[in-house]
Amino acid sequence: MSLPPDPPPSEPVPSGKETPTLHEPMTHEELDRLWSDPKGLWGQLTGVQNDLIGVRLMLTGFFFLLLGGSFDSVLMRLQLAMPESSIISPQLYNELFTNHGTVTMFLVILPIFEGFAVLLLPFILGSREMPFPRLGAFGFWTLLFGGLLYYSSTLFAAVPDAGWFAYTPLSGPEFSPDLALDFWVLGLGVAEVGAIAVAFEIIIGVLKMRAPGMTLTRIPLFAWSLLVMAFMILFAFTPLIVGSLLLELDRGFGTQFFDPQLGGSSLLWQHIFWIFGHPEVYIQSVPAAGIVSMIIPVFSRARIVGYNWLVAALVAIGFLSFGLWAHHMFTVGLSPIILSFFAAASMAIAIPTGVQFFAWIATIWSGRPAWRTAFLFCVGFLVIFLIGGITGVMVAAPPFDMQAHDSQFVVGHLHYVLIGGVAFPIFAGVYYWFPKFTGKLLDERLGRWNFWLLFIGVNVAFFPMHIVGLMGMPRRVYTYDDGLGWGIYNLISTIGVVAFIVPGIAVFVWNVVRTLRRGEEAGANPWGADTLEWGTPSPPAQHGWSVLPLVTSRHPLWDQDDLHSGEPWLVKFVHGIGNWPLRWRAGVTVGTADGRPQEVFRVADPSIWPLFTAAGVLIIFAAELFKIRWAIGVGALVVIAGVIAWNWPKKAPMTVEEESAFEREHGVPVNAGGSVVIAKWATALGILFVSIAFGTLLLSYFYLRLENPQWPPEGIAQHGLVRPAIAAALVIGGGLIARWGLGRLRDDRRGSFIGALAGTLLMAGAGIVLQVAEHLGYDFTWTAHAYGSIFYTLSGFVIGVAAGMMIMTAMVLYWTIQGQYTARRHAAVAHMIWFWTAAQLIWLVGFATVYLGPRLT
């Protein structure tokens, strides 16, 4: 074994002991080849490496930032600099602010943080890859395709103009009849699918793929924050996708969800949108707090104060953020009791935020600051985010919010929160981690210019907005009258953007370009940091860790002299998987709490199917956009084919005997065919995703039910219950047969299992056909009243889930006949049974709701 010397840190922040070295195995280059993506164009299309996907996600976010964040805001500020100016037309102004909000909220910060996660997590956590490299690639492609589909509206001269919130009925078919809002709904729909896909990957990555010994309480805070963020994405974006579906049904298929004249409700959209929209703000600020929690201790040369408190605060913010959406709706006429509830909930979030603040300040107190650019941005974050937090508590008070709401005050508040609270930590993170992945240190002198220009710019640009807002200037106005006294404040804001923020960003871009060309060499650990990623060379190898590190501390690089000593069996284990004969991409899952190795499995390799499937998703949404309805079917077939091909079982690269031999020697089971542990988690998250979507539809049903005194409306009789009951019995019975079949498979009776699956297909299929026939017999439509709209949509969702189960069952049946599953290897079958259980429950609850809902009085 050779020990490659660590490059000496250039001008290190004093760090005392040497950074611990790692033992490179002889197989370093072979490992690197094994984990690399193919070369050339094909490699670009099939690549799944976390480095590749992570960097791509971040560049995508930055690309959209330059396009939508900067360009739009400069134009808007130039227009508003003077009263009654006419640099741009009202239509263009409305398009600009719609685009500015939409792009920053959906296409900038989200991909940047997901990119941070995919790129950094394997290094921070001491694993080799993310759990689902292909899902990560799929997430990237869909985010990119969605963003481009949204932006292509410019080419069709139908640019969305109803705000990033797209309130109904303004965004509905009557008041926005052209394609503009379809680009908004459907383009973002594609991107939302991608955001959720990457969230799956992050959740499982943090919970299951860590270095041996990294217990829950040793997970670096940034990883904790990404875990919370990913859960929030799952819980927030799923309702938004459902809401977008309802809006598109209104726009494209004539349903009446949001039309108050026909049983719909304009406020239903606001509720669904803000159940997404408020958590979305914290989806952005939670990982930002995670970055700050990593950087402040390193540059204070002190351990973070109150680690447990900070974890609790992150989790608390995650939960609380779902309980305060209605504070965006304080002026829609809610009752005082609801107002005070949401006011209290909104204010309560200041408590976990206070915990974070004092933990950071105490950390600074207990150490000695080193003034590097990354640290400067963290201090700037503390100042600006504090102001944004204080104004946030103010607008949580309904009597004051009735003045501030939808005024420039809120514009000032939210930019303090999002620029100070999110963009500054992103800059800090880039300055901090850039050397790790490029090997070059960003220039400190340019960094200080970058910081001070932005810090001054944010205050000059956004502070005056608070004042002019309370003077009476509303948001989203392209002009204002002279003589109101608003001109001077607007002029100052414009100067802040043009003279400070734009040059500040330009300095940053220049710094990156200049550093890539001739930057100072960084060395492995230029900051003397404590977390694992700094134990790899800069830039790190394709496969990350040749020998997985063994973690015995929360600050391994500060506390451990050697990252590869520990319990003898663990030492033997990490070298075992770092060496042949494991001639495949071996990943390790660990116990969620104790961090002990659970399983060695084969991580998926590069594949074209994620791109293919993403293209299918794009076809579905684009076909609806351009009203080429048959192409929706084509897209659906592409997605189904893509998912099947993607998951096509691959011959395990090891025999069962070899697997057992490894397990006997190392004490950790091997699943060379693919992970059981991770698939189980993915199944659970998949079921959670479907359940959240279903739950959103149920909430919509009952919201409309409560809004309408007469339900069903006049002219629709109560439905008969006999045939739906028979259909439900058939579908549920069919699922139970599959469950029975799984038991036979475990007893190695494959024939009975095949028979059971065939029985499932027949019986559940009959149930689905019967229910569809029942629907075809109804004489009410989905266009006449919101009752019909939600009736058919909710039933359609339930039937769609069951139809998905039929496809899954058919594929499992086919693979069983092909001999894929045995009494020992059949995890996929067990997971299908979980899905069946969920589908049965959804069928039961869904049809109980549509058939018994009208009978509730």
Place this chain on the structure above:
Amino acid sequence: MTLFSTGSFDPQGPVAETMADLWWFMLVLGTAVFILVMALLIWGLSRRRPPTDERPSNESPRSYDWWVLGGGVVLPVVILIVVFGATVLAMTDTPEEIPANALVIELVGHQWWWEVHYPDAGFTTANEMHLPVGRPIAIEMTSADVIHSFWAPALGGKLDLLPDGTNTLVLQADEAGVHNTACAEFCGLQHAEMGLTVVAEPPEEFAVWVAGQMEPAAQPADESAARGEEIFLSSRCVECHTVRGTPAAGDAAPDLTHFASRRRLGAGAAPNNSAELAQWVADPHTIKEGVDMPASQLNDEELAAVVAYLKGLK
């Protein structure tokens, strides 16, 4: 116009007063919190400490846990209880029920103008609302199309006009004054030019105004105005506009019965003078792009006549 002297900084009624009091209270408290936290931060950053050239090898002193508990939990809880208490007090001071002596005004939002009814007196006007000083006002609001929001910052907070149903806002003006208010919920192309002039005036003047508004439209005063009326009534104008006392009875656009008494035209888009009016009638899109009203095909003489007629609708 100086700092802190207009809009919600200059409350002219009890509701706005309550809101402004809450704002100043929270501003003082927020500033105190900001100064406290900043002082701790700056002190922590600048105090002299011996150089640490060790890897931080020990856990931070336990004493810092008290920072998190005291500063991060206890301090915010105490402050939030105070703020929430002040909020609830302010909410109880904001009337929810319609007071018995309130004047009821019905407000209907349109893209992009305001329809104003006085149900007791039984007349309709547009884009200008008059209020008697010293009497509670209940504005019952709804929308004919998309969501709008009414906001007169010196008199009280905002409330949305929904197509779903009626919202009621109670406020009161204690001082006479003219408030040029704007729609506060984005409502489409001309959201920025959807102004409502709110005129608070002494009860006597208000009574005179009401009496005037209840009258049918004034007869044309001269030949030119009479010619203008003729053109008006024989053109497409009547499909959308109402002039009480004439056959014009359209309801898709502002009531013009007492149009000349209003301060602004085009829902706040321009001052209501003859020059602007002539331009508006000739082609309103040059003043307010995108409105429903089409450009007219009148020659100069006809245009002057129509303007004379409209300026006579006092």
